[in-house]
Amino acid sequence: MMRIPRVLTIAGSDSGGGAGIQADLKTFAARGVYGMSAVTAITAQNTTGVQGVFPLPASFVGRQIDSVMSDIGADIIKIGMLANKNIIDVVTSRLRKCKPKLVILDPVMIAKGGHALLKYDAQQSLLKKLVPLAFVITPNLHEARALTGLRINTIEDMKRAAVLLYERGARNVVIKGGHLPHNAYAVDVLYNGTTFHEFSVRRIRTKNTHGTGCTFASAIAAELARGKDIYEAVRIAKKYITSALKASRNLSIGKGHGPLNHSYGLISKK
Numbered sequence: 001m002m003r004i005p006r007v008l009t010i011a012g013s014d015s016g017g018g019a020g021i022q023a024d025l026k027t028f029a030a031r032g033v034y035g036m037s038a039v040t041a042i043t044a045q046n047t048t049g050v051q052g053v054f055p056l057p058a059s060f061v062g063r064q065i066d067s068v069m070s071d072i073g074a075d076i077i078k079i080g081m082l083a084n085k086n087i088i089d090v091v092t093s094r095l096r097k098c099k100p101k102l103v104i105l106d107p108v109m110i111a112k113g114g115h116a117l118l119k120y121d122a123q124q125s126l127l128k129k130l131v132p133l134a135f136v137i138t139p140n141l142h143e144a145r146a147l148t149g150l151r152i153n154t155i156e157d158m159k160r161a162a163v164l165l166y167e168r169g170a171r172n173v174v175i176k177g178g179h180l181p182h183n184a185y186a187v188d189v190l191y192n193g194t195t196f197h198e199f200s201v202r203r204i205r206t207k208n209t210h211g212t213g214c215t216f217a218s219a220i221a222a223e224l225a226r227g228k229d230i231y232e233a234v235r236i237a238k239k240y241i242t243s244a245l246k247a248s249r250n251l252s253i254g255k256g257h258g259p260l261n262h263s264y265g266l267i268s269k270k
Contacts, residue, residue: 005033005225008068008100009218010061010091011080011108012041012053018259019211020080024218026262031222031240036072038064040091041083047210047254058086065094075101078221079130080214081108085122092129102224105134105170106217110142123147132169136230138217139165140176155180155187155198162191172230174220176213190234197231199238208248208258215260216241 007028014020021037028035040061044052068074077100082088095103107126109118118126127147131137141152144161147168152161155177162173177187186204190197219237228236247264 005076005222005227006036006072006074007033007076007078007218007221007225008036008038008065008074009078009080009221010038010040010065010082011078011106011214012043012083013039014211015042015044016046016210016254016259018047018253019214023211023214023259023262024078024080027215027218027240028222030262030266031219031226033222033225036068036074038068040081040087047256047258049256053083055083055087058084058090061087062090062094065091065098069094069098076104076221076225077102078104078106078218080106080217081117082122082126084119085125088122088125088129092133095130095133102135102221103130103133104217104221104224105130105137106213107131107137107139107143107147108213109146110140127168131165134170135224136172136174136220137165137170138174138176138213138220140213141179144175153181155189158187158189159191159196162189162196166191166193174234176216178212188234188238190231192230197234199234201238201242204242204245204249206245206249207256208251208253208260209245210257210259212241212245212260215244215262 009024012020025035041055148161148164158175165173173191175189185200187200219240220233223233223236244260247261
């Protein structure tokens with residue numbers, strides 16, 4: 001019997017299909033792992049924005065996790081939008097109970113435009129309770145600023161933020177530099193406690209960038225589940241998301257910022 005790597009995502013649902021649970025599951029399928037989900041919040045959103053958010057009861061989030069882990073199990077747990085402090089508390093308790101091999105934390109706290117998606121008390125709870133459980137944390141610049149209090153405008157600033165998050169307990173830190181000002185390249189910085197690695201590609205000109213953060217973290221999770229080390233997982237994930245962005249330039253989905261082309265390499269030519 002063939003055993004396929006299993007990854008559970010704990011995150012919010014995107015009705016437009018470009019981010020959140022939907023992006024995670026598409027990425028898992030594209031990267032060859034079996035994906036499962038525990039939904040933390042239902043959103044009404046599309047390519048033009050978010051029209052509403054409905055967090056699920058924290059107890060029911062816990063019940064979803066229990067259902068998956070008691071039967072199928074998971075090699076990796078990837079965490080995205082957690083919505084509030086109560087859900088953070090429940091997810092923390094379940095992680096301590098089921099003890100997954102690795103936890104990938106994408107701290108969905110601040111939207112691309114800088115809008116807060118998680119209240120301050122919940123942000124502090126995430127920093128205190130979940131960051132120390134993370135094998136890797138993948139904040140964007142806005143989130144790294146919120147978690148560290150640093151102003152981040154350069155790659156050196158990104159490295160300082162990575163060190164601080166490592167000191168808060170994360171075993172590896174990936175600071176995503178997609179919003180770095182005045183830079184023709186998209187640079188991500190990986191810090192493993194001893195060494196910095198920079199992953200740099202020229203920016204892809206496309207309006208279809210919705211869900212890039214979710215997709216990148218999920219691709220890292222998938223590669224770790226497939227047995228790659230953290231450097232290789234980030235390198236492959238960077239290559240995958242770059243190709244998905246390039247392939248999205250020919251997509252016309254919605255009136256705003258459309259999704260990546262998650263399945264660019266899987267579409268039949270027949």
